[in-house]
Amino acid sequence: MNPRERGFLLLTSHLGDPERRVLTTAQLRSLADRVRYSRGTGEDRALSQPDLLGLGYGREMACRILHLLDEEDRLDAYLRRAAARGCVPVTRVSPGYPLLLRQRLGLDSPGCLWARGDLEILNTPAIALVGSRELREPNRAFAAEAGFRAAEQGLTLVSGNARGADRTAQQACLEAGGRVISIVADELDRQPRLRNTLFLSEEDFDTPFSAQRALSRNRCIHALGRMVLVAQSDLGRGGTWDGTVKNLRFGWSTVACFRDGSESARKLEEMGAFLVGQEDLKDLGVLPEAEVRLEGWQQT
Numbered sequence: 001m002n003p004r005e006r007g008f009l010l011l012t013s014h015l016g017d018p019e020r021r022v023l024t025t026a027q028l029r030s031l032a033d034r035v036r037y038s039r040g041t042g043e044d045r046a047l048s049q050p051d052l053l054g055l056g057y058g059r060e061m062a063c064r065i066l067h068l069l070d071e072e073d074r075l076d077a078y079l080r081r082a083a084a085r086g087c088v089p090v091t092r093v094s095p096g097y098p099l100l101l102r103q104r105l106g107l108d109s110p111g112c113l114w115a116r117g118d119l120e121i122l123n124t125p126a127i128a129l130v131g132s133r134e135l136r137e138p139n140r141a142f143a144a145e146a147g148f149r150a151a152e153q154g155l156t157l158v159s160g161n162a163r164g165a166d167r168t169a170q171q172a173c174l175e176a177g178g179r180v181i182s183i184v185a186d187e188l189d190r191q192p193r194l195r196n197t198l199f200l201s202e203e204d205f206d207t208p209f210s211a212q213r214a215l216s217r218n219r220c221i222h223a224l225g226r227m228v229l230v231a232q233s234d235l236g237r238g239g240t241w242d243g244t245v246k247n248l249r250f251g252w253s254t255v256a257c258f259r260d261g262s263e264s265a266r267k268l269e270e271m272g273a274f275l276v277g278q279e280d281l282k283d284l285g286v287l288p289e290a291e292v293r294l295e296g297w298q299q300t
Contacts, residue, residue, distance in 0.1 A: 001079075001091075003046075008091040011043065011068050012111040014204050015078040021064065029107045031065070033054075085189035087116045087205035094236050098123055104223040104252045110202035113220075116188050117198040126156035127284060128221050128253070130240050131165025131231030139165070139232035142258045142278050144172040146229050149281040151178025158183070158224045161191075161199070165231040165240075170197075183221050185214040218243030219252065225252035227287060230273070235264040248272045254288050256280075 011028060014020045023031065033049070034055040047069065052062035053264075082088065090097050091112045096119065102108040115122070129146050131139065147169035150157040157173040158168040161182040170180045179196045187208035188201040201207070202217055222228050222243055233240040241264065247255055248271045255273040257265045269275055280287065 004093050005089075005091045006072070006075060007069060008093055009112060010071060010075055012091075013075075013078070013089075014114070014207070015071070015074050016081070016206060017205065018207075020068075022272075023065070023069065023241055025111070028111060032107075033203075035060035038121070082114070082189075082205050085116075085205065087114050087189055088119070088194065089114055090119075091123070095147060096122060098224060099218060101223055105219060108219075110149075110220065111200070114188050114201045114203070114205040116191055116205070117193065118179075118196065119198065121156055121196070121198040124156045124179060125154070126158050126181065126225045128158040128225030128228040129165060129231060130160065130170045130218070130221060130228060130233075130243060131169075132234060132238065132240055133162055133164035135164050135232055136260070139258060139260055140168055142229075142260075142281075143168040143224040143231040145278050145281050146180070146231065147172030147174075147261060148176045149284060153284055155226075155284065156181055158221055160185070160214075160221055169231070181216045181224065183224075185209050207254055215239055215242060219246065222247040222255075225253055227256055227284075229276075229281075230255060230257040230265075230268065232258065232260065232262075233264045233268065235262070235267060244268060244273070245271065256287060296298060 011023045011219060011222045013021060031213060038055060047065070049062050049066060052065060089112050106176055129143060131143055135143065143165040147157055151173045157169055157180040159170050161167065161170065161184050170182060173180050174194070174196060181198045181200060183200045184191060186200055187207065188205040191199040203213055218239055228247060230240065230244055233244060235241070244255055247253060255268065256276045257268050257273045259265065259275040259277050265275060
């Protein structure tokens with residue numbers, strides 16, 4: 001791990017302590033912008049208090065940033081614990097960080113993805129699937145067909161490992177010999193070691209479940225695939241609805257909803273999704289793909 005990656009972790013990771021006052025996404029973006037505009041292109045030395053004061057920070061904030069960056073021993077201990085549990089960090093400045101997240105989410109992409117499993121899967125061509133936990137039978141069949149067809153057509157399936165649509169599609173994909181990226185909202189180190197599977201978390205590897213994490217990770221699920229298939233959604237509520245509406249608003253990827261006759265599917269179609277049946281999954285390559293939006297993108 002290079003010094004830049006270590007600095008990124010020191011500023012953004014709780015390192016096992018939820019009380020550690022890491023920088024928010026907005027604060028990290030501000031720091032990155034200030035450093036970028038004040039330094040020469042080849043300058044890459046450690047920040048000092050005079051540097052931070054010169055960037056316009058007050059003494060209290062400057063001391064906070066330096067304190068975070070000074071906890072090298074704590075970072076080393078945390079990385080050792082992670083390695084013992086088969087977990088590795090992929091920061092936004094790491095070479096293997098998913099290009100689609102950088103392109104589609106920009107500086108709002110996760111500062112670090114913690115990974116457990118086959119990292120070679122991370123940048124493979126993919127489609128995503130989301131859906132409700134309590135599925136009607138036709139919707140369950142659609143989710144299973146999506147997983148099977150993804151495997152058949154050599155696409156990785158991205159989902160969220162939740163009960164219902166997520167696990168139905170993931171299981172069908174794996175049983176057909178496919179690859180799965182599962183973005184979890186609970187402890188990464190408790191996930192099983194499965195063939196052809198990569199578990200990801202945008203929080204530290206030992207962070208427990210929270211409803212906020214479950215909502216936040218939806219943007220990554222939607223952004224990692226060339227399109228997202230919606231197996232079933234509740235109208236106006238729930239994580240599937242929330243994530244899909246945000247995708248349609250910001251244009252992260254194409255949204256295709258199962259044509260199940262529901263009011264929620266009709267509303268999502270009005271917002272820009274298109275409706276598909278199970279038969280349309282036989283050739284995922286003919287479905288429209290959202291263009292990656294590069295305007296205004298900057299890498300931190």
